[in-house]
Amino acid sequence: MKSIYHSLVIHTLSGNVSEDIYTFLVNNKCPKTAEHCIRVGKEAGRIAARFDANVEAAEIAGYLHDISAVFPNSARIQVSRELGIEVLPEEEAYPMIIHQKISKEMARDLFQIRDQDILNAVGCHTTLRKNSTGLDKILFVADKIEWDQADQPPYLNQITQQLDQSLNHAAFAYIHYLWEQRDNLRVVHPWLRDAYYELKDLV
Template identity: 25%
Template sequence: MEITAELVERVRKYAASQEKKKRYEHSLRVAETSRFMCSVYGENPEKGYFAGLAHDICKDIDEKVMEELASHDGYGLCEAELKKPALLHGRAAAVVLRRDFDVSDSEILQAVARHTLGCGNMCALAKIVFAADKIEPGRPQSTQEYRDRLFSMPLDEMVKSVIEESMEYLKAKGKTSSPLTLEFYKSVSGSV
């Protein structure tokens, strides 16, 4: 599947119309961060940009609509998603990309669908978008020095570090990580 300028523009306009202004600005930063990370880690930069741009297109929709969309991807809901349906926004976005924009690239769809909780055996593009979402320059901890340190690591080691930060953040708030995130953590820890 080719990522054409026309497709990118259609999804960009859709994102701008569906997302709140701050979220849209975040999506643009995730797209740029993903593009850069793809160039660092040997993945297709345009696929990275596109997946980053599209990752939150369903974040600001009604949770019932989100749940309905996500139900079409063939995966059941995990306990974390049942407790907090907003976590389904990536899965819903992947369904919208496939249904409304004819996106068939499995790496892009996985990157968008799994950017929130992750899962085991994610492709490199999905790992990149997962991390880019959490370290884009608009995040409070994300200084240039912080990103440079992360980007000096092999991909799985960098993603492992990002997951650890996320797990520590949740723990500090009295929450636990999803079994999907723990599975993701184990999958990147084994190859570091």
């Protein structure tokens, strides 16, 4: 096991991904994230069923997407470097964003996920990316619908209405919401920028 994981409480896997993720996050003092991940997994499964996609893969991606919450923002750049992850300037300036890449590595290393589609979706769930897959968009949208704050997302109606048209429309609804506020954001991640221009042309 990689040394960066030695500080974590890691239990023997049961084979039930949702239970394993929940237990892992609770044992590592992230109970709110545990609840969020379960909600996102279930929402991703619902969206996948709606669009005739792989429900199990969507649920697993949702359960896994925020497992890197066990590492605080202050540690994420160092964690990323130890895991061999490329750190972009925008991520160095705002380390919260790189948690998607760390979660991808942890899904592979700690939870034995080998499905590249699931790993890739986890790895871009915050920003999306260009040439995104259906699973990427399902997880991206599910995470925004079941966001990790106490109140209702201010963009929820736009996303749910656009979901009636397509996954592309729903994903773009959120990215457009952010894009309109880009001058006030800490950073604009290049993957988000790429996804914005690509989806803008598609929808």
